[in-house]
Amino acid sequence: MAILVTPETRVLIQGITGSFGSRHAQLSLEYGTKIVSGVTPGKGGQLFERVIPIFDTVAQAARETGTTVSAIFVPPPFAADSILEAVDAGLDLVICITEGIPVADMVRVKAAMKGSKTRLIGPNCPGIVTPGKGKDSQGGCRIGIAPGYIHNKGNIGVVSRSGTLTYEAVWQLTSLGLGQSTCVGIGGDPVNGTSHLDVIKMFNDDPETEAIIMIGEIGGTAEEEAAAWIKENCKKPVAGFIAGATAPAGRRMGHAGAIVSGGKGTASAKIAAFREAGIAVAETPSVMAETLIRHIQERKG
Amino acid sequence: MNIHEYQARDLFEKFGVASPRGKMASTPREAEIAAQELGTEKIVIKAQVHAGGRGKGAFTNGFKGGVHTCSKPEEIREMAAKMLGQTLVTHQTGPAGRLVNKVYVVEAAEIAKELYLAILLDRASSAPVVIASTQGGMDIETVAAQTPEKIFREPAHPLLGLQPFQARKLAAALGLHGSQAAQAAKLILALYKLFITCDCSLVEVNPLVITKTGDVLALDAKFNFDDNALYRHPEIVALRDFTEEDPREVEASKYCLNYIGLEGNIACLVNGAGLAMATMDIIKHYGGEPANFLDVGGSATKEQVAAAFKIILLDRNVKGILVNIFGGIMRCDIIAEGILAAIKETELPVPLVVRLEGSNVELGKKIIKDSGLAVISADSLADGAEKIVAAVKARAA
Ligand SMILES: Nc1ncnc2c1ncn2[C@@H]1O[C@H](COP(=O)(O)OP(=O)(O)OP(=O)(O)O)[C@@H](O)[C@H]1O
Numbered sequence: 220m221a222i223l224v225t226p227e228t229r230v231l232i233q234g235i236t237g238s239f240g241s242r243h244a245q246l247s248l249e250y251g252t253k254i255v256s257g258v259t260p261g262k263g264g265q266l267f268e269r270v271i272p273i274f275d276t277v278a279q280a281a282r283e284t285g286t287t288v289s290a291i292f293v294p295p296p297f298a299a300d301s302i303l304e305a306v307d308a309g310l311d312l313v314i315c316i317t318e319g320i321p322v323a324d325m326v327r328v329k330a331a332m333k334g335s336k337t338r339l340i341g342p343n344c345p346g347i348v349t350p351g352k353g354k355d356s357q358g359g360c361r362i363g364i365a366p367g368y369i370h371n372k373g374n375i376g377v378v379s380r381s382g383t384l385t386y387e388a389v390w391q392l393t394s395l396g397l398g399q400s401t402c403v404g405i406g407g408d409p410v411n412g413t414s415h416l417d418v419i420k421m422f423n424d425d426p427e428t429e430a431i432i433m434i435g436e437i438g439g440t441a442e443e444e445a446a447a448w449i450k451e452n453c454k455k456p457v458a459g460f461i462a463g464a465t466a467p468a469g470r471r472m473g474h475a476g477a478i479v480s481g482g483k484g485t486a487s488a489k490i491a492a493f494r495e496a497g498i499a500v501a502e503t504p505s506v507m508a509e510t511l512i513r514h515i516q517e518r519k520g
Numbered sequence: 521m522n523i524h525e526y527q528a529r530d531l532f533e534k535f536g537v538a539s540p541r542g543k544m545a546s547t548p549r550e551a552e553i554a555a556q557e558l559g560t561e562k563i564v565i566k567a568q569v570h571a572g573g574r575g576k577g578a579f580t581n582g583f584k585g586g587v588h589t590c591s592k593p594e595e596i597r598e599m600a601a602k603m604l605g606q607t608l609v610t611h612q613t614g615p616a617g618r619l620v621n622k623v624y625v626v627e628a629a630e631i632a633k634e635l636y637l638a639i640l641l642d643r644a645s646s647a648p649v650v651i652a653s654t655q656g657g658m659d660i661e662t663v664a665a666q667t668p669e670k671i672f673r674e675p676a677h678p679l680l681g682l683q684p685f686q687a688r689k690l691a692a693a694l695g696l697h698g699s700q701a702a703q704a705a706k707l708i709l710a711l712y713k714l715f716i717t718c719d720c721s722l723v724e725v726n727p728l729v730i731t732k733t734g735d736v737l738a739l740d741a742k743f744n745f746d747d748n749a750l751y752r753h754p755e756i757v758a759l760r761d762f763t764e765e766d767p768r769e770v771e772a773s774k775y776c777l778n779y780i781g782l783e784g785n786i787a788c789l790v791n792g793a794g795l796a797m798a799t800m801d802i803i804k805h806y807g808g809e810p811a812n813f814l815d816v817g818g819s820a821t822k823e824q825v826a827a828a829f830k831i832i833l834l835d836r837n838v839k840g841i842l843v844n845i846f847g848g849i850m851r852c853d854i855i856a857e858g859i860l861a862a863i864k865e866t867e868l869p870v871p872l873v874v875r876l877e878g879s880n881v882e883l884g885k886k887i888i889k890d891s892g893l894a895v896i897s898a899d900s901l902a903d904g905a906e907k908i909v910a911a912v913k914a915r916a917a
């Protein structure tokens with residue numbers, strides 16, 4: 220089943236005529252993903268790659284092409300508006316790739332989305348891939364900017380804030396002959412739509428996912444919250460890695476950051492939370508897949 | 521982006537946040553004139569650097585304290601002479617300290633009580649939160665660690681904003697009554713308006729004071745702005761002081777590279793922030809020390825890679841370089857060409873290990889091999905880290 224998206228998912232690209240959006244829409248089409256419509260205000264009626272209809276509004280695109288999921292590639296000043304437009308059109312899932320959205324915009328978007336049926340992933344994320352059965356995992360659903368060919372269809376769920384670190388984990392799995400059910404990049408911004416925990420719960424409920432790799436970074440407490448839930452509820456083996464153990468504390472001006480975090484959010488606090496929850500911690504980013512495999516074998520005893 | 525205290529004071533005035541009058545000066549003479557013009561009995565002189573802890577800091581010339589109170593304009597001139605052009609070291613500047621180019625000459629407040637006030641984004645609730653404490657002054661971190669119950673938090677509604685009753689609640693929690701409570705609530709609401717209007721990520725007032733005459737004033741201001749929102753605030757961008765920033769970081773930002781200088785000797789060049797942090801971690805794991813964080817982004821060009829090399833080599837501590845690229849969408853052959861172009865331009869003085877992964881990886885490796893340059897190639901992240909650490913150690917031996 221995979222989570223969130225399947226090869227049948229009908230996808231809309233907001234910002235399909237921009238250079239970034241069009242390039243990745245093209246790559247998704249080559250991967251075999253059903254990109255069924257695009258939106259660029261003012262370009263309604265045109266066609267992308269001679270076949271895919273472009274609309275002025277998301278509502279029109281949803282009505283006429285039966286799209287349920289959108290990927291957003293619009294520049295930061297307009298991204299918040301694009302997310303809200305997708306929510307208004309009643310889409311199930313919005314994946315915002317855009318990097319550099321003002322935090323205040325995301326604060327408002329997140330509050331405005333409360334009670335809606337739409338789930339947001341991102342912003343500032345690489346997107347989602349559910350690998351397909353074909354050569355180099357083609358025939359799957361690739362939404363966003365991840366390289367398709369590094370994937371392999373299988374049973375490991377991957378969730379991460381960072382794009383390239385996700386690719387690293389996926390490539391390690393694929394190189395060791397393991398495949399992925401779905402890979403989700405939740406994005407690196409402080410205010411985002413979907414947390415590590417949200418994705419972990421979905422993986423836990425997904426019959427196709429047998430084990431999980433969770434990759435985190437210093438800052439915030441999202442990884443700690445996911446770990447606490449895993450300890451009590453997760454039936455599946457989880458391996459994890461936290462990036463940033465050697466990152467500088469950052470030149471601070473005030474004291475408020477330290478006051479708010481109260482010692483949480485550091486790499487060592489997160490690693491301790493992982494261990495406490497029975498998550499196998501990869502000592503270096505180069506052994507994420509190995510660590511998971513060993514953990515699975517140990518659990519089998 | 522950060523600004524100086526004297527610039528923050530202008531924002532306070534614009535938004536109605538009560539604070540004492542002051543003037544910025546960049547020479548001792550200017551400081552003296554500023555003191556004369558203020559004309560108050562007592563005057564405070566404050567070193568202007570983008571770091572906290574100035575009061576308790578010390579200058580490398582031995583002079584103690586970046587904040588002093590004087591009663592005569594001539595004294596202010598003497599103090600300014602001891603601060604200007606000198607380096608101030610505080611617990612937030614690191615051992616290298618900061619050069620003081622400006623001082624702020626400001627009316628002294630007669631302090632009866634020092635409080636603490638800040639507004640920042642709370643990641644957990646995805647909304648701004650106002651933080652206040654009765655224990656203001658110079659040791660707020662100790663308060664947070666030892667007596668967290670003395671710190672009050674009031675989360676703002678993400679759409680409605682901070683409500684007047686919330687400001688009154690905070691004033692009451694701070695133990696204020698009557699006119700002082702009213703003044704504090706007004707100040708908190710004004711500060712919140714400023715925070716939202718200017719897209720701040722942090723505003724901190726430490727201390728917020730009650731004066732002996734019963735006024736509530738902001739005596740210090742630390743600001744941090746959301747870099748993503750600067751495009752809509754040209755008036756804030758105009759306040760940027762490049763002399764407060766690491767020149768290598770300023771240079772990197774011109775090429776849209778994300779660079780942070782560190783203390784170690786192994787430089788790294790990576791695509792993606794998460795992988796860049798992970799690369800630093802693995803260098804350390806194998807016994808090395810990273811010299812920098814450098815994220816060239818997901819679609820770096822040949823020119824950006826070349827610029828990145830030059831910036832890395834500006835750091836004289838660098839004894840080796842590790843390039844770690846997971847070329848997903850980026851093609852490895854293009855990256856290899858970028859690296860070669862950079863080396864030809866800069867004459868590589870230190871060992872270079874390159875780990876390439878992703879599309880066209882074979883071609884990329886071949887380009888590097890065929891170039892005949894002394895580039896050490898690595899097959900994985902671990903292999904790359906081990907090789908660069910070994911190469912740097914071999915050189916040092
Ligand atoms: N205008 C003023 N009038 C009277 N006293 C002042 C004034 N400005 C600062 N002070 C005193 O000097 C102390 C230190 O000043 P300030 O808080 O501005 O600098 P700081 O040491 O950099 O702050 P922090 O420790 O919060 O980083 C204050 O706590 C206050 O007691």
Ligand SMILES: [Mg+2]
Nearest residue numbers: 657726727740
């Ligand atoms: Mg202070």
